[in-house]
Amino acid sequence: MEDYYRTIDFDWFKHRLVVVSVCVFAVFVIIVARLFFLQVVRGEKYRRLSQNNCIRLQSIAPPRGLIFDRNGVCIADNRPSFDLCLIPKDAKNADQTILKVSSLTGIPREKLKRNFVKNRTSNPYAPVLIAGDVGRDVLALAESHNFDLPGVVIKVRPRRYYLFDGKAAHIVGYAGIISRAELQSPAYRGYEPESYVGKYGAEKLYEPFLQGKYGGRQVEVNASGKVVRVLKTVEAESGNHVYLTIDFGLQQRAEALFKGLSGAAVAIDPRSGEVLAMVSSPSFSQNAFVNGMSAGQWHDLVKDPRNPLENKAIQAEYPPGSVYKIVTAIAAMDEGVIDRDTAFFCPGYYKYGNRVFRCWRAGGHGSVSVVDALAQSCDVFFYQAGQKIGVERLAWYARGCGLGKPTGIALPSEDDGLVPTNRWKLERIGTKWQGGETLSVAIGQSYTLVTPIQMAVLTAAVANGGVLKRPVILKLIETPEGVILKRGKSVGTGVLPASPEALDIVREGMWKAVNDRKGTAWYSAHSRKMDISGKTGTAQVVASPRESDDDGSRKDVIRPHSWFVGYAPSDAPRIAVAVVVEHGGHGSSAAAPIARKIMEAYLENGG
Template sequence: MFSLENENETFKIDARRRMILLGGLFASGTLIIGGQLFHLQVMNGGEYRDLAENNRISLQPIPALRGRILDRHGRILVENSPDFQLAVIPELTGDIKTFIKRIQPFIDMSPEKIDKVLRQAQRQRSFLPLMIQSRLTWAQVNQIESRIHTFPGASIQVQTTRSYPNGNTAAHLLGYLGEVNDKDNLQFSDIHFRSGDIVGKTGMERMFEMALRGKEGFREMEVNAVGRHIRELKRQPARPGPDLRLTIDVELQAEAERALSGLTGATVCLDPNNGEVLAMVSQPSYDPNQFIRGFSNDEWKQLVTDPKRPLINKAIQGQYPPGSTFKMVVALAALREGKIDAQTRHFCNGSVVKDNHTFNCWKSGGHGHIDVVAALEQSCDVFFYKVSEALGIDAIARQAKNMGLGEITGIGLEGEKPGLMPSRAWKKATYGHAWYPGETLITAIGQGAVLATPLQLACMISAVANGGRIFRPTFVPTSKDDIPPPTHLTSFSAAHLALVRKGLTAVLHGKSGTARQFKPEKVMAAGKTGTSQVVKHKREKSGKLIKESNELFKDHALFVAYAPLEDPRLAVSVVVEHGGHGSSTAAPIAKRIFDFYFDKYGTS
C-alpha cells in the first residue's frame, strides 16, 4: 500500500542526488575556468600583456625637404628632385623571385641588386612595402604603369632625392651627402640622428647642415602587435629647410672650370672689397650625384686611388710654394722697414753667392741694374735675394702673417689647411736647428718651406687691391652697409702701395712684363706670375736651365691678379700643378676669367 511517508523519503533521495550532480558540474566548470585563467594570467600573462601594450602607438618620422642652394642671382645649384621607386607588398605579390624575373625586362636589375632585395625580403614582414628599384626613368615608369594590373601588390612610389643639376660644376664647393656616422653625431649633437639618416659630408652641404635639413615631422600611428597599421591618430607636417643663397656666380664658376679643364689645380675668384667668394674651382672634379646614385666597387676604387686626388678641394687643401707671387710681400716688408725705396737699385748678373752656395736668377744672363718696380715687372730673383739679406726672415714673416699667410682664412669649410710661413722660431721649434741665411734668400722668392693655398693667395692679392684689408672669405652675401670688419688690417703707406701696384701693373702692361701677352681685353689689371719648384733644377755649366721631361717633376705654375686698377672688383688666383711657368700656363687662365667677367658685367 502506497503511503505518504514513503513518497516523501523518495523525494529526499532524488533531491540529494540532483544536488550532488549539480555541485559536481559546478566544481568541474570552476576548475576548468580557473585553469584557463591560470594559464592566461600566470603562464602566458607576460606574452599577452606585451601584445596588448604593443597594440598602441608608433611614431613614424616624416622627412623634411632639404633647402635648395642657389647662386648669387638665384640660379639653382642644388635642388630636390622626384625619385620614382618600384615597391611591392610581398603578401600580395607572392614569390619575390618570380616577380623579379617578370619585372626584370623593364628595370634591368644587376645580380648584386637582386641579391640585396631577396635578402631584405627575408628580413622584413610580408605586409610591409619592399623596395625593388629606385631612380626609375620616365620610360621605365611608363612601361611598368601600363602593365601594373599584371603585377599584384606592385606600385610606383615617389620620394625626393638630392640633385645637383650642374653635375661636376662647383662640386667641391657644394659638397655631397652621405649616411650619418659617429663623427657626424659628435659634430651635430643637437640633431637626433637615426641609423641610416643622410647628412652633409663636405662643402656647403655640411657647412650649413643645421639650416638646410629643416625640421622633420611625424605620424602618430596605432599599430597592432605585429606592426600592421590600424589607423593614423595624429600628424605633424615636416618643415622644409630654407633656401640658401650663396655669393657664387655659377656662370663665372663654370667658365673658370672650363679654363682649368684638363689640368690639375685650383682657381679662386674673390670680391676684394668684402671677401665674397665668386668662384672656387678645384680640378679634377667629381659628380656629387654619384654619391646619391651609389658607386660600384670599381668606380669607388678608381675615385679614391686617382693620383690627381679629385676628392680633395685644392683651393683650400692644396698647399704650394707661392713662388714669385710672394715677392710682393717681400717688397712691402722692405719698404715698410726702410730697407729700400723707389730709388733703390740692385745689380743682377744672374746669380748671387751666399755661404759658398750659388743662388741663381731665373734669367741666367741677369737683369742688370734694376729697381723694385722693374724687379716685380720682370720677376728678378737676385733683387729679392739682396733685399731679403738686409730685411731678415722675421720681418718677412711678420708681413706675410699680416697679409693672411701661414694661418687658415676662417672660411668655414672643413679641412682648410693653414699653409706655412717659416721663421727663426718655427725652425728651432720644429727641427731644433738655427735658421741659415741662405734659407732667407729662397724664402724671399717663395721657395723653401713657405707654403700657401690658392685661397690664401687670393686674399693676399685682394689686400694689395683694397689697400691692406684682409677679409674672412665668405659664401654668404653681404650688403654695402653690413660688410664685416677685416680680420687683418695692414696699414700700407700710400706711397709704398702705389710703388708695388705700379710694378704689378707692369707685369701685364709693361714692355718687359712676364704676363704682358695675357693682359685682359677690356680692363687694365695688376698681377704677379709665379713658378714654384717641385725638385731642384738642373742647369748647364752656362747656368741655363735643363728642361724637365718628367711631368711629376715639372714646376707648379701660379698667377694672382686683380682688376680694374681703379675700384677693383675681381681678384683671382690660379695654381696649376706641374704646369711649368706661371706666365705661359696660369696667366692665360686668369685672362679668360677676367675677359668673361667684364664682358658680362661691364667695367664700371
C-alpha cells in the first residue's frame, strides 16, 4: 500500500476535486438559466399553450396500395371518405354538440349518440367517430358551421373501393376495419383503431405490402379544438401496388357465364402456372364489407345455402366423375395393363362378381381402345382397366397427379380433396374395401373428391408435357415509384407419373373428345375458332333420402355436377381450364360450353 501513497499525493487529488466542483457548478448554472428562460421569460406563452393542450398530433392515414390485374386494369382503388368525429374535451358538452350536429345535418341524434358511446376511449382528446363516410352535403354543412360545433372535426381518409364490386371477389378479397383482437396482435404494430386491413384473399395475403405508413401533423388548436396552425407535417406513405396474374377481362367474361349458376372455374396458363381467372359462383359484395354490414345483411350472406363466401375453386370438394379417367388412363398405361392398341369390348355393361356395372351409353361402345374410350368416355373400358390396376396403385397415381393434397396456391384454406384407399376406408368408415368400389373409383365416382384448382393444375400438366406447377396469383408487387419488390413465381411441385407416349395418348383422347363427331364434347366444346382438347365429366351426387323424397321442386338438387377440363390450342396450349357447375347435369351440357367460351375469350383477345 505504501508505494501508492507516494505516487499520488492528496493535494493533487484535492486540486482536481476543486476543478471538478467548479465544472459541476457551471453545468447547474446553465440548467438554471434554461429553467429561468422556460418558466419565467417564456412562461406566459407556455401557460397559454398548455391551457387547452393546444399542441396536438393528428394522424394521416396512408392510401392503401392498389390492386391491378395482369394488364394493369385497376380492380381495387381508394376513394376519399369523410368521417365526422367529436373530441370530447373540446366539445365541453358532448350531448349539446351532438344535438346541434343532428339538427344541422339531419342525421338522427340516436345514431350519433350510439356511435359516440361505442367508439369513445379513455383519452378525452382522442377524436371519436360519430358518423362515418358522410356525403359531401353533410361535409359542406359541417364545414360552414365549423364555429358553432365545438369539438367537431372532419377526418379525411382513403377508403377502399372495389371498382367492379363482387367481381373476382374471392381472389382479390376485401379490406375492412381492424378488429380489436387484430389491433392487439404484434403482427399489426403501427395500426390505428380505425385502420383498414386486408381480411380475405389477396388483400389479406399481401397486407404487409398494401398497408402504407401513417403520417401525422403537429397542429396548434384553439379553445374549441379548431386547428389554427399546422406546425409540422409528415406525409403518409402510400402502400405498394399489387399486380395479380388474373386477366380481368377474362375473369369478367367467365363470371358472366356463371350467371345464375353455382360452381367454379379456374383458368391457368400451363406454361407459367399463372392463374388467369378464378370464378366462384355465386359471389358477394366486397364494398359491403368495407362499409360495414347490418346484422341482417350479414345473416343473409352466411345463411345462403349456396355459400357465397366460400371460394369454391379451392375450398369445394366435388366427386370428379369422368374427368378422372385421365388419371385412370395414365395409371393403366404406366402400369402396363394396357397399351395404345389394347381394346376392350363394351356391350353397355360390365359384370363384376354378381353385380352389373353399367356404361353411361346403354347400347355400348363396341370394341374401344384407350383413345376412343377417353373420347367417348366409355365406362366399361375403364372398369376393366381399373380392376387390373387395383385401388392402391390407382391411389398412388392419383397422388402423383396432384390429387389428395393442396396445390399450394397462396390463398388460405385450400382443401385437400380425397384419394381413397383400403386403409383410409378401414379407418374412416370401418369396413374393408370392396372390389367393386375400385371400378367406381376408376370412373371417378365413389369416394374420390377433388377441388377445381387441383383439376386445373392436372389439366395444365397434361397440356405442358407433364409438369405439375404450383398455381400463382401474384404477378408482382411494386412501390408507388415503380420499384419492384417481389415477383410471383411458380415452382414445379412434381411430374406426372406418365411416359411421354402415355401423355400423347391421353392428349389424343382429349383432342378426339372435342374434335371427333363421336366425342362427348363435340357439340358443346368444339370450336370453329380454335383447336380445343378436353374431357367431360358427370359426377353423380348421392342425395339423402329426404331430398329425393321431395316433391320435385328441388329436383335440381340431385342432378349430377357437370365437369369439363380442357386446354387450347391443342398443339401449343396457352390456357388450361377446369369448370364445374353444381347440379349442371351432364358434363357436355353445362360445363363444356362455359369452358369453351372461356378459352375462346382468352385466345381471341391475344392471350
